[in-house]
Amino acid sequence: VVNVVITGASGFLGSRLARHLLAAGTICVAGAGPTAIRRLTLTDRMPVPADLAADERVSGVVGELAALAGDRADPLRLADADVIFHLAAAVSGECEADFDLGLRANLRATESLLQSCRAAGSNPLVVFASSVAAFGGAPDRPLPAVVTDDTPPNPQTSYGTQKVICEHLLADFSRKGFLRGRSIRLMTVSVRPGTPNGAASGFLSGIIREPLAGQRATCPVEPGTEVALASPATAIDGLLRAASASDQDWGGRGPVNLPALTVSVGEMARALERVAGPAVAALIDWVFDPAIAAMFATWPGRVRSDRATALGLVADPDFESIIRLHIAESASGGSASTFT
């Protein structure tokens, strides 16, 4: 039996991962077969959703991660944690608006968590949710046409910078034998259910989710802008595979790009029209925002994911199927409480 910790567990991906693990009842860790989950510690600044809190295997811990992880009383019970999914983060738009928030919530909190894992001495497997925002193009150093696992990170946002720094910290803590770190770079998740968050990429969900709910949504970038996406289900697959792979299959301490579907924003709108009709697609307002467009221009649209592919992970086949998945999930009890 194993003990699992999820940070950022009240967020959309964290709570989805928690629901998946509780429904499965087991988890595969580092090459071993399915093992029963004894305890699932869910931590976040916000209380965990009621359905998760109601499960007897769940311990909810509410607070700032930096403080919780730094607490000698070990409220996260890291001392007998086997697997930690570290998802807690301030998002890209927030970090651009509030530089100190990013340093505190992304950098300091991660350092605190890693130091606490080290102090606990249980050598846990730590899956760190990094981001495609690790990559970036600048005038002096343009992005290659396709980024790979070997493309040098060159983040052009504070969020991306903090993710890259944490990848390096995780690798060094791993090298020292304090924990077994695995960094994965998540693609932009679309369609993200619930309400908009502070991510600069939030509109990539909004322009599908809002029109499907009969509401207008704004697209701030040109239709030709290419983006690297993954559905929520594909993102969860990546998190679970990062935990389940054997050390040998994982293949080293460097970060792994998750698989991406490359699609232009215009194609996303056309897919919405094919799935839901022109009246729904017409609810997208194309209002160019130079600040958001500039941030997007630094992010890669085409990502090659050789290590993830070797691990058996695959990208979503097309954007229509992502929309259909979102509609199906929304229909089957897709209330805000299920997805937020």
Next chain:
Amino acid sequence: VVNVVITGASGFLGSRLARHLLAAGTICVAGAGPTAIRRLTLTDRMPVPADLAADERVSGVVGELAALAGDRADPLRLADADVIFHLAAAVSGECEADFDLGLRANLRATESLLQSCRAAGSNPLVVFASSVAAFGGAPDRPLPAVVTDDTPPNPQTSYGTQKVICEHLLADFSRKGFLRGRSIRLMTVSVRPGTPNGAASGFLSGIIREPLAGQRATCPVEPGTEVALASPATAIDGLLRAASASDQDWGGRGPVNLPALTVSVGEMARALERVAGPAVAALIDWVFDPAIAAMFATWPGRVRSDRATALGLVADPDFESIIRLHIAESASGGSASTFT
């Protein structure tokens, strides 16, 4: 007139840089011509050498950088600093032996300095002494035959990890307009005068310096091991050029590899024999140390420095000239107090 700050100013490179600046009386900054140096603030954990402290332009500030930079009283007078050379660091061997020391002295101190520059609001030019230890080879990700400015950092020491992290912090603080950061990756400096320090690469000076002084010295790696070196004078040239280049010539926020002379350790010994005779070279004891050899095996021996070359910087021509330079400098008042 400009105000200059040097951190780590009691170290070998810092005090050498300070002597150079005081002797010149001027400094070139960001494309401008020579400007008089009004004040030179030298900070270090150790008191600055007496000859520097005696200069009326010098303000010596003794203490831990993290505390000094974090002090609201601004003992480093960052509020009107024009150029900061940030050299203070715990070295590689120390950081491997004491993980927390590295985080504190390299990571926390740099963060503190950058935050204080931001708070001071004077937008100083900050030259950060990074290291070739940013690069590394691992079994899953071997080093290329030659590393370039575009090779992805893959540090295999805590020291190198901390240097890479600080490069990213500097770039992001620069992007936000809080300061004008320029990271340069120093090569291993040889021949470093004075007494051995805790750097794992220290023997690359010791095997020359000690025999020339009639003492035995140990070489812990195989003679065939290739290393990327620069003389002290070449390292200082790089620091000064990082300050003097115009923004356009500097060419972006990414770190710049300084020029390297590639030489094998066996060739270094043969150069010593040619310069000082076989009796001197025989003072080298070849005692293989697997731990040090393993660390060296992860570091690059061949470095291409395209951006530095475009800035007019050049590598030392050969190792014999480096030895002769060391002998000449040692003879002309090369007491420990001059060089330590």
